[in-house]
Amino acid sequence: TILALKSGMGDIPTIVSIHSDGTETKIREIASMINGNPINSNGDNIIWVEEFPDIRWSNRSYSDIMLYDLANNTTERLTKEQHFYAPDISPDGSKIVCVEVTEKANYRIVIINAKNGSIIKRYSTPNNEFILTPRWSDDNKSIVCILLGKEGKYLSVLNSETSLFTNYSQPTFTDISEPFFYKKYIIYTSEHNGINNEIFAFDTLNKQSYQITNSKFRCRYATVTPYHNLLFSRYTSDGYSLSTQNFDERDWIKADFSNPATDTLVQGLLKDEKGLPNFYDSTKIFNYEVKPYHKLLHSLSPFAWGIGINTNTNDSKKNDNDVSIISQDKLGTFLFEGGYKYDYIGTKKAYATLFYTGIYPVIQLDYEKGTYGYLSAYQETLKTLNYDTIYHYDGSIFRQIVTLPFNLSTSNYSRIIEFSASNVFNRIGNYHRDTIINEQYHFLGSNYNYRNDKSVQYLGYTDYMDLSVSFSNIKASSSKDIQPQWAQILQAGFDKYLPILDYIQPNTKNGYFYNYVNLMYIKGSCYIPGLFKFHGIKITAGYSKAGNVTERNMNIYNPIPIPITFARGYKDYTGNDSKYYGTYTANYAFPLVNPDIAIPSFVYLKQITVNLFYDYSFRNMSNRYPLQSTLTSPSFG
Numbered sequence: 001t002i003l004a005l006k007s008g009m010g011d012i013p014t015i016v017s018i019h020s021d022g023t024e025t026k027i028r029e030i031a032s033m034i035n036g037n038p039i040n041s042n043g044d045n046i047i048w049v050e051e052f053p054d055i056r057w058s059n060r061s062y063s064d065i066m067l068y069d070l071a072n073n074t075t076e077r078l079t080k081e082q083h084f085y086a087p088d089i090s091p092d093g094s095k096i097v098c099v100e101v102t103e104k105a106n107y108r109i110v111i112i113n114a115k116n117g118s119i120i121k122r123y124s125t126p127n128n129e130f131i132l133t134p135r136w137s138d139d140n141k142s143i144v145c146i147l148l149g150k151e152g153k154y155l156s157v158l159n160s161e162t163s164l165f166t167n168y169s170q171p172t173f174t175d176i177s178e179p180f181f182y183k184k185y186i187i188y189t190s191e192h193n194g195i196n197n198e199i200f201a202f203d204t205l206n207k208q209s210y211q212i213t214n215s216k217f218r219c220r221y222a223t224v225t226p227y228h229n230l231l232f233s234r235y236t237s238d239g240y241s242l243s244t245q246n247f248d249e250r251d252w253i254k255a256d257f258s259n260p261a262t263d264t265l266v267q268g269l270l271k272d273e274k275g276l277p278n279f280y281d282s283t284k285i286f287n288y289e290v291k292p293y294h295k296l297l298h299s300l301s302p303f304a305w306g307i308g309i310n311t312n313t314n315d316s317k318k319n320d321n322d323v324s325i326i327s328q329d330k331l332g333t334f335l336f337e338g339g340y341k342y343d344y345i346g347t348k349k350a351y352a353t354l355f356y357t358g359i360y361p362v363i364q365l366d367y368e369k370g371t372y373g374y375l376s377a378y379q380e381t382l383k384t385l386n387y388d389t390i391y392h393y394d395g396s397i398f399r400q401i402v403t404l405p406f407n408l409s410t411s412n413y414s415r416i417i418e419f420s421a422s423n424v425f426n427r428i429g430n431y432h433r434d435t436i437i438n439e440q441y442h443f444l445g446s447n448y449n450y451r452n453d454k455s456v457q458y459l460g461y462t463d464y465m466d467l468s469v470s471f472s473n474i475k476a477s478s479s480k481d482i483q484p485q486w487a488q489i490l491q492a493g494f495d496k497y498l499p500i501l502d503y504i505q506p507n508t509k510n511g512y513f514y515n516y517v518n519l520m521y522i523k524g525s526c527y528i529p530g531l532f533k534f535h536g537i538k539i540t541a542g543y544s545k546a547g548n549v550t551e552r553n554m555n556i557y558n559p560i561p562i563p564i565t566f567a568r569g570y571k572d573y574t575g576n577d578s579k580y581y582g583t584y585t586a587n588y589a590f591p592l593v594n595p596d597i598a599i600p601s602f603v604y605l606k607q608i609t610v611n612l613f614y615d616y617s618f619r620n621m622s623n624r625y626p627l628q629s630t631l632t633s634p635s636f637g
Helices: 264-270 377-381
Strands: 002-008 011-018 024-029 045-053 061-069 074-077 084-089 095-101 107-113 119-124 130-136 142-149 152-159 164-167 176-182 185-190 198-203 208-211 219-224 229-236 239-246 302-311 319-328 334-343 348-356 362-375 388-407 413-436 450-453 457-475 487-498 501-504 518-529 536-546 580-593 597-599 603-605 608-620 631-636
Touching (some): 002 239, 130 176, 176 219
Parallel strands (some): 084 130
Antiparallel strands (some): 002 011, 130 142, 152 164, 334 348, 413 450, 457 487, 536 580
16 A cells, blocks of 8 residues: 555645555545645654644744544644644654744754654754755664755754764755665655756765666655565656656666756856856845834835726726825735726716734725716616716715634635624715716716706715624635635625715705615525536525615615625616515536647637526515515526
C-alpha cells in the first residue's frame, strides 16, 4: 500500500491509499494544505501542515500541524496558532520535527511531542539560515535538512543530542531539495550534472554524490519502499505519475557539482543584463532614516485616481460618469474614496466614503449630496411612448455601517459569519416631476426639453435602520468546478423605517407622514453536486414581508437594497410597496466543452458552460392596493 497526495485541475489535494491492484481509497481531503509542504508518515500516522485564518484579521494566519491516525481514522490539530512548516514524524512515533518561522524572521528547527503537541526543544541555525524539509534518521536522533544562506543551499545534519550542525555539501545556487536518510546515504533531488530535477544519493562516508534517476523531464518526491525499491513521482506531459526503480548502486552515475543545469530561456535573457546583482555589497547598502509612524497623521495616502464612463448599449448618449480619487494608508486599514458622479437623467452628486478596519468592528461612513433623478417604473416598462418622465429631488444621504465579521474556516470549508448594523439618514427636498418631450438625451443636459410639473412636491427626512446577519459554509472546489459542490449561504435582516417624511402639496398646508413600520427578509442558497463530475445544482429561496404603508412608496426610500431578486425575465418588483414577496430558483450548471484554444493577444477560450434555470416569484401589493391579489411570475431558460 502506498500513501500519496493526489491533486490536479479536477481534484482538490487529497491523501489517498493506493493498493497493489491500482485501486485508490480516499483518506482525507486537505484543501488548506500549504503549497510546498509535503505529507509524511511513519506507517502509523500521517502528518502535514494546514493554514488556519485568524478569526478577525484577514492578513494574519497560522500554520499548524495536523496528525491523522491510520488505525482509528481520526484527525487531530496537534498545535494551535503556531507558524510551523514541513513536519516529519520520527520512526518510533514519539516526536515530530518541523521548521518554525517567527514574526521577526528567525528560523528554527523545533521538536514536538507527537502525543500532545508540546514543544520539547528548539534549535537555531548558526547564521539564521532558512531551513527546508527536515527529516528524521532511523535512530530518531539525527535530522537532515536543507539550509539556505547568502551563498546558496547545502545539505546539513543536526544532531538532536549535541545541538550541532554538520554540513555535507558546499553552498550552491543549484536547486537541492527533499532530503532523507537511507542507510549510509542522503537521498535528495537536485539539478546536478546539467539536468533538471533528478534524484541523487550522497554517500556520507566517501562524500560523493550519485545520480540515481534519468528521466525525460524531471523526478521528485522520492522515498524507499520496504522492499528497497525507489518510489518517486515522474513528471510527464500529463502531469506527475508514480514510478519505481531498483535501488542498485551499480547503475548510478557520479554527480559533477561543477556542471549545474542551464535554462536556455534564462541564459538568453541574461545576455541583455549588465551582470548579476550582489545584494551583499556593503557599498550598495543605503541607510534610511527611521521615523515614527502615526496612524492618524498618515491615514491619508492617495495612490490612485480614475475617470469612469459607463455607457448604455442601447443609447450611446445615456452615460453614467464618475470622477474619483482613492487613498489607502500603508497599513491597509484606512480607505478613503471620494468623487463626483453625473448621468443622463440629471443626477449630479458628490460623494465620500471612509472605510476603517483597524479595530475589531469594521466601520464604514458614506456621505453624498446633490441632485438625484430616476425614471419611473412605468416609463421604463413602456418604451413605445415618445416622452419620458423623470423624477428629480435635491438631497443628501449619510450612511453609518458597523460590521462584525468572524472567520471560522476549517481545513476544507470556508465559514464566515457576519453581523451588520446600518443607519441611513436622508434629507429630501424639491421633489418634482420633469417630462422630456423630445426624447433627446445628453449627460450634460443641453438637449433636455423639460415640462416641469410642480403639482406634487415632497419635503422632509427619512431615517432607515437595518440589522442583518449572514452565514456561509462553502467547501473547497477544484479549478474545473463551475460552482461549489457543497455550500450553504444564509442572509437575514430586519429593517426599520422612521416615519419622518412629510408630504406637501404646493400652496396648501395639507400633509402627512409615510407610515413605513418595518421590513424583514430572509434568503438562503444551497449548492449540491450534479449528476456527473463538475456538474452542480444551486437552489435559492428568498422571502420578504413588510409592515403597513399608508401611501405609495418611491425608489429613493430604499437606500440599502434587499438581497432578493425577482424572477429572471421580469422587471424587478421587489420594492417596498409589496406587503410580501418571494422568489424560488433552481439552477443546473455543467461544462459543455473545454476547447482550450487561443487567438494570441486577442482571446483565450478555456471553457463553455451551460446553466439551466427555473425561477418562480410571487408578490402581494395589498399594502398599496388593498384589493389586489398575489401576482406570480415564473420563468425558465
